[in-house]
Amino acid sequence: MSGMVNxxxxxxxxxxxxxxxxxxxxxxxxxxxxxxxxxxxxxxxxAGGEVTIADFALYGVIARMKxxxxxxxxxxxxxxxxxxxxxARPAVQRAMKF
Numbered sequence: 891m892s893g894m895v896n897x898x899x900x901x902x903x904x905x906x907x908x909x910x911x912x913x914x915x916x917x918x919x920x921x922x923x924x925x926x927x928x929x930x931x932x933x934x935x936x937a938g939g940e941v942t943i944a945d946f947a948l949y950g951v952i953a954r955m956k957x958x959x960x961x962x963x964x965x966x967x968x969x970x971x972x973x974x975x976x977x978a979r980p981a982v983q984r985a986m987k988f
Contacts, residue, residue, distance in 0.1 A: 898959065916962065919955075923966050930968035934975075941979075949976045953986070 898919060901912045926948070929936070936944040952973055956963045963969065976982055 898955075898962075902959070919962055923963065923969060927966040927968045930972045935972070941976075945972075945976060946982070949973065949982065953977075 898912070898915045901908065901915060926936075933939060935941050936948055952963060952969065956973070963973075977986075
């Protein structure tokens with residue numbers, strides 16, 4: 891997913907923007923978010939009931955996107971719940987200050 895974020899950022903900031911490419915990557919991002927939202931509807935964390943490295947990796951990507959283009963993470967209630975839970979973790983708070 892971080893490659894997707896980089897593509898969206900790069901294309902969106904380009905001097906000569908190519909609208910169809912941006913929309914393609916945004917559509918792909920939206921599909922990823924739908925998958926994660928559905929998965930997080932069934933379980934507390936990415937891989938089940940306990941936090942794993944997958945949660946930290948995904949949180950970094952989603953937090954970056956939320957800061958840069960918040961509209962792309964809106965409308966996914968389960969991802970929002972999970973993001974809030976991850977953001978409340980002391981280790982995540984320390985890491986985000988790094």
